[in-house]
Amino acid sequence: MRWERFFDDLEDQLAAEWEAERAALESEAERLRLARVDLRARLIGLAHDAEGPVTLELADGLAVEVRIAAVGADWIAAPESEGAQRLLLAPIPAIRGIQAAHGDLLRSARPAENTDRLAERVTFALALRDLARRRVGVAVGVAAADGSGRVLTGTVDRVGADHLDLALHDAGAPRRSADVRAYRMLPLAAVAWVRIDASAGVPVV
Template identity: 35%
Template sequence: MRFERIFDDLEGRFAHQEREEMRAVSEDLARAERAQLSLADRLRGAGAHSLTLHLGAALRLEGTVEEVGEGWLSMREAGARQRAVVPLPAIALVQGLPTRARPAEETLRSPLGLGSVLREIARDRSVVRLETTAGGITGRIAAVGADALDVQSLPTGERGTVPGSSRVTVATASLLAITAR
């Protein structure tokens, strides 16, 4: 009888050790998988969650993510029809982001770059508000280059060119957000 209790105790310890080892391996695999996720993957997985993006010290956008491309995201602002395009490097903080993720391989859309999106906005001739690290500018995107874009500024928000409007070149790296007016 005594040997049976010893063997039962050893079997119980062995089973416990196996469970602990499996748990540790599982946690390591989960951490390794999480380490492979990018901010873009997490933003793709946000679904209909309302997020607040902090773009620098004073600029915040709140809304839901519509699309995430190669280096940018499109978001529908809360309570507005406006769509904002945000370069991913401009995002400093995100509030409300769920832990769920969706890697780029799982999306059906082609991974357009920020330049392609800016050229599409330029073709539409939409009046936009560009928020940059140097401040904001309202106007139409006139041309998009590899690392900069030209904007025909509309200082008072008119639809057409007026006295006082000028063509300004904006470095793409300084962009925080582009909002359709």
């Protein structure tokens, strides 16, 4: 009986060691997987699986509560929380922090089941060119090197490879030459966000 108990104990110990080794391998594989996950993938996870809104902290100091609706190649589209009726477009490099519920953060780290191949090719510059084509009035948050910012309102006239031309006029007013106060050229790297009214009818990616 003692020998039978001895072998039973060895089997139990071996099974426990195998289970511990399997768990360690799975844990290491998960760490390696997470090491390859970038911010865009986490944003896609928040767009698909977040149960509540998130707060975006942007390069010009703006902190705004939104629900991420779509993720392009290098930017996000996010309606601001209920009541605002405004859509925020933000380049991913301008995001300085994201506050979200713990469960939403955990879900955003899961492997993506489906990715939108078309959205992956839509860049921030391309989205801005669509706004220019539609002559949509916008507010643009511009970030300074010291982290401060200012807001410009007007219409995007044209978009180059790494910059845009903005005709400055009052918010909500149509772009008429007589009403344009000035023209501003902005590097895209300085744009922290672009805000448009939901009434503009601009489709999300």
